[in-house]
Amino acid sequence: MAQHFLLSAKARTVSLKTVFRMGEDEAYGLFCEMRWPDTDGEPVCPRCGCVEAYGISTRRKFKCVACHHQFSVTSGTIFASRKLSFTDLLAAIAIFVNGAKGIAALQLSRDLDVQYKTAFVLTHKLREAMAREDMAQQLEGEVELDGAYFGGYVKPANNKDNRRDRRLRINQSGKRQVVVVGRERNGESITVVARNEAKGGQIIAARIHHMSTVHADEASHWDVLHARFDTHRINHQLSYSDGYACTNQAESFFSRLRRMEVGTHHHIAGPYLASYAAEASWREDNRRMDNGSQAMTLTAAAMEAPVSRSWKGYWQRAAA
Structure with a gap:
């Protein structure tokens, strides 16, 4: 094996x-x-772009010869x-x-x-x-779309005869948000956080190439995809794959994000959900890269x- x-x-x-x-x-x-x-x-001066600078060794700083601007490697x-x-x-x-x-x-x-x-x-x-890294990303090829709700947990009552049906709006906190992911098969992914799956789906769909093939579930708000893309649907009440149509790559992303929320961070505040979703997307996209390359890729992204x-x-x- x-x-x-x-x-x-x-x-x-x-x-x-x-x-x-x-x-x-x-x-x-x-x-x-x-x-x-x-x-x-x-060193290259961040103010004027001059490539001539001398180092101030006592402070790990540089001074530009042209504009005399002082800067460091992290400036x-x-x-x-x-x-x-x-x-x-x-x-x-x-x-x-x-x-x-x-x-x-x-x-x-x-x-x-x-x-x-x-x-x-x-x-x-x-x-x-x-x-x-995903700001200007456009998805193409085989793309899977799906959404999952996070946050706004309401603890059920202790007594059985007083249990709350958390599917009812009256028993919800109003803080629940949906993360919608668009993910290429064996490729890149992008995420967006919205109040509902339909709104997030519109944002993701605008960043998918018009010649792409899109896979989604049977939710009614995905019906609009048929007018723009070659669209395939999967009924999750019957199966999770029919041999071609499926959203298993999107579900894999949500599995990682859910384990991050439940197992690592235990709580993700609503304003920061988009940041954690972007992190999960980056980890999924680079999961086949060795950890040294991941560290250097992230370091370069941080310095840019x-x-x-x-x-x-x-x-x-x-x-x-």
Whole structure:
């Protein structure tokens, strides 16, 4: 019997042991290479684009020869104003990508010996970098569409004669949201969070190539797909696959996201559901990649992402 890729040695190309053996200088050099890959890690001024800059070694900063602007390797990126060392940042990324179902901020704070607040914001910054990869994504080929509801849990009453039917609107919290995913078979996926599946489906459908073949279930709001795409439907009351039409790849995504919610994070607040959905999408799309490549891909994405307007100074705003 063939060994699963994730159980093989090829899937393990980076470890915390490797990261901490690198040392701060080597980790710093790696971040420079991720920030300026076109110049092999040589600094480029983020203000004027000049490639001539000299280093201020005492502060790990550079000064542009043309406009005299001082900058660091993380200036203008999602890691701007960072206080963690480069070794700790790289270790955090390695820990983050190694979690098949995500990593709790509390666990990361213990692994790195940092405050929970630091770990919470750092993980959300990484999710923001992950989400940027799907911003301009268009799906094509065989595409599966489906939705699943998350959040707004209502605890049932203890006594049997007083149990609440949580399907009734009067017994719902109003916080429940749907995550709709569009996923190529053996390809990429994109997600959107909406109040109902029909609205989320419209947003996803607008990002599917018109020559694609779409698979969906028998819900009535998917009927509009027939006017735009070659559409195949599957009745889940009868089966989950008829040999061709199915949404099993979409269901696989929801399985990962559900286990992240229930088993790792235990609770996902409504405003952050889109971030966790984007993380699950990134993990699904890169699941066949070794963990070293995943870490480098995420590091490069974080160094390309601009300063986070949502997470920079998050706790200072929350305390104000």
